Amino acid sequence: MARHTETMSDTTTRALDLLSLLQSHRHWSSRELADRLGVTDRTLRRDIERLRELGYEIDAARGAVGGYRLVAGTGLPPLLLTDDEGVAIAVGLRSQAAAGLRGSEHTTLSALAKIEQVLPPTLRRRIEALQSHTTVAPGEGPAVDADLLAQLALSCRDSERIRFGYTAASGRESTRSTEPHMLVPHGRRWYLVAWDRDRADWRTFRLDRISTLQQTRVMFPPRDLSPRAAADLVSGAVSWTETSYTATVVLDLTLADARAALGWWAKEATARGADQTEWPLASDHLAGLAAALLWIPHDVNYTVEAPAEVLAFLRAQADRVRAAAR
Amino acid sequence: MARHTETMSDTTTRALDLLSLLQSHRHWSSRELADRLGVTDRTLRRDIERLRELGYEIDAARGAVGGYRLVAGTGLPPLLLTDDEGVAIAVGLRSQAAAGLRGSEHTTLSALAKIEQVLPPTLRRRIEALQSHTTVAPGEGPAVDADLLAQLALSCRDSERIRFGYTAASGRESTRSTEPHMLVPHGRRWYLVAWDRDRADWRTFRLDRISTLQQTRVMFPPRDLSPRAAADLVSGAVSWTETSYTATVVLDLTLADARAALGWWAKEATARGADQTEWPLASDHLAGLAAALLWIPHDVNYTVEAPAEVLAFLRAQADRVRAAAR
DNA sequence: TCCATTAGGACACCTCTTGTCCTCATGGCG
DNA sequence: CGCCATGAGGACAAGAGGTGTCCTAATGGA
Structure with missing residues (x-):
């Protein structure tokens, strides 16, 4: 956007500017591009050629309505984003990380680390503001502070020593000086696996128990620890084994009707007999399990098959709601 | 990553490579960077200088543990992502768009348009795979196909004529040839505001009623229509006015205790008298409202104040669950 | 104090870029 | 069918700018 002073090394700037233009609109004529970049059309063609040599695929149409367009190639080109777009991406990544999406943590x-590293402070404030609006599902509040997660991800990546306050499960508070190694999701929570310098051993820390993070700018040589071993450390440390609750809902609907009524998230449903459908549910929380029942349309009859514990919870909740909604 | 053949215009490549390196790790010594780029340290210093002139803030530490680090400046540098990171970002943006996050649609x-434009087909397939895992909250299935949304966003941005099949509310199917103008979220749904070429007028289309999208590669000169007017078109067209439901939960807890018990998403709660707390709820769906109640801890007494309609729904649901969980 | 590191000036060599001028290829339109 | 606007690209001369070598100056940590 900002016209740079013309005295600097220009060909590099122009290449980036050109990429940016090609990303912000899909169709450009040679004239327009050349004018914007302040060069001849011959030079522009050479620039295009250069980008092509660098591996970016640029389609060109000849003739009356000709022009250039950047097209999906074999790799990702550098993304040239506006500030707002950067904010949108950071928000998306943060909430994704906070929600604990499996398989690509x-x-x-x-x-996230890449973008947080270069995120101007002004934009960071905008992210906080936006994020507070992201009140998605009730009860599913972020199990972790996304900002902390991002900071720790940076420190892990860069092998940077950190200090933080920690409140153990027992309630004892302490200050830890560690070499962070890896972030591991477990259940709906995140854990930091780090080398505790005072105790001279590996420790795991629950993120929501970490209070004040200080990034010393001191690097350390990474120690060996396989991802597998790190995951084992965490699951070993998690004492209150996070039980997962399951139930089966039996709907008085054919499988096809059930699919139609419940939409895509009933895709695991199976037929039971000719005109009933089994719909398996699973959740880390009893409340999450119960919530799913509320979305069954009014005109559908169903029963729940589940462990006594779950059924008891459901009945108790039903009674509470009945009593509260008078 | 891939070493390019050395014959091409090099200084631009090197600048991008350098940026990429600086983004993938936070700390680099001059030696390392120079080696990786295959140049002298003097040239490297010149490259760093160039980047600085281009506006990227690069910190340098002198002395024994010296080195360079790319630091948050005033603007976003081009993001150089690996394929996997690109996928992660696309997934995040898609689910964010599909969830209909307000304020930054x-x-x-x-x-999203920017990244979809250049996303290699191989990566796109990976996104689909990942997205099916993103089963977040029950009942909150994606109200819209994220892929369609992305395609339409591209066409709107680039003023590209499109054709698609449309099933009207009446059930009548038709084929539309339009000039897409803008995507507008409303409730949990998305609407396309476009100029219908056959009817020679503005029309709104619900995204989940659009069936087969064809992108003609024909451009058109954009017509004037303010965002405000577009939004009005949509809300005018939405007949079944999407009512939003509200309720107030009165908890037998002090405000502080309620905050502690319910966590961050009860931040709108206010005190009522000395030892009660008012907790306002709002949701587009009755079920969403009811679900929130399930997360109130067992040992807390509460009552619900709400319109008769809402209370009736709650009682009915309670009875259903009671009956189903036998 | 010493050492490793970044910073940057000077200079010679040479590559690469740029604009001008040219011809060719191609797609849409009348 | 032929016209015209557009992209493609070769040739060439002028000159700008990148590169490596060699140098000295700061600076931070042990």
């Missing part, structure tokens, strides 16, 4: 964190 | 879409 590490890439999510690494992308 | 347009930036989210514009960022």
Whole structure:
């Protein structure tokens, strides 16, 4: 956007500017591009050629309505984002990490680290503001502070020593000086696996028990610890084994009707007999399990099959709501 | 990563490579960087200088543990992502757009358009795979196909004529040839505001009623229509006015205790008298409202104050659950 | 104090870029 | 069918700018 002073090394700037233009609109004529970049059309063609040599695929149409367009190639080109777009991406990544999406936690964190590293402070404030609006599902509040997660991801990636306050399960508070190694999700929580310098051993820390994080800018040589071993450390340390609750809902609907009524998230449903459907539910929380029942349409009859503990919870909740809604 | 053939224009490549290195790790010594880029340290210093002139803030530490680090400046540098990171970002943006996050829809879409434009097909397939795992809250299934949303966002941005099949509310199917103008979220749904070429007028289309999208690669000159007017078009067209439900929960807890018990998403709670707390709830769906109650801890007494309609729903649901959980 | 590191000036060599001028290829439109 | 606007790219000369070598100056940590 900002026209740079013309005295600097120009060909590099122009290449980036050109990429940015090609990303912000899909169709450009040679004239327009050349004018914007302040060069001849011949030079522009050379610039395009250069980008092509660098691996970016640029389609060109000849003739009356000709023009250039950047097209999906084999790799990702550098993304040239506006501030707002950067904010949108950071918010998306943060909430994704906080929600604990399985299967790609590490890439999510690494992308987040990349963007957090260069995020101007002004934009960071905007993220906080936006994030507070992201009140998605009730009860599913973020199990972790996304900002802390991002900071720790950076420190892990860069092998930077950190200090923080920690409140143990027993309630004892202490200050830890550690070499952070890896972030591991477990259940709906995140754990930091780090080398505790005072205790000279590996420790795991629950993120929501970490209070004040200080990034010393001191690097350390990474120690060996396989991801597998790190995960084992965490599951070993998690004492209050996070039980997962399950139940089966039996709907008085054919499988096809059930699919139609419940939509995509009933895709695990199976038929029971000719005109009933089994719909398996699972959740880390009893409340989450119960919530799913509320979305069954009014005109559908169903019963719940589940362990006594779960059924008792459901009955108790029903009674509470009945009493409260008078 | 891939070493390019050495014959090409190099200084631009090197600048991008350098940025990429600086983004993938926070701390680098001059030696390391120079080696990786295959140049002298003097040239490297010149490259760093160039980047600084381009506006990227690069910290340097002199002395024994010296080195360079890319630091948050005033603007976002080009993001150089690995394929995996690109996938993670696309997934995040898509689910954010699909969830209908308020306040930043347009930036989210514009960022999404940017990345979708250059996303290699192989990566796109990976996104689909990941997205099916993102089963977040029950009942909150994606109200819209994220892929369609992304495609339409691209066409709107680039003023590209499109054709698609549309099933009207009446059930009548038709094929529309339109000039897409803007995507507008309303309730949990998305609407496309477009100029219908056959009817020669503005029309709104619900995204989940659009069936087969064809992108003609024909551009058109954008017509004037303010965002405000577009939004009005949509809310005018939405007949079944999407009512939003509200309720107030009165908890037998002090405000402080309620905050502690309910966590961050009870931040709108206010005190009522000395030892009660008012907790306002709002949701587009009755079920969403009811679900919130389930997360209130067992040992807390509460009552619900709400319109008769809402109370009736709560009682009915309670009875259903009671009956089903036998 | 010493050492390793970044910072940057000077200079010679040479590559690469740029604009001008040219011809060719291609797609849409009348 | 032929016209015209557009992209593609070769040739060439002028000159700008990148590179490596060699140098000295700061600076931070042990």
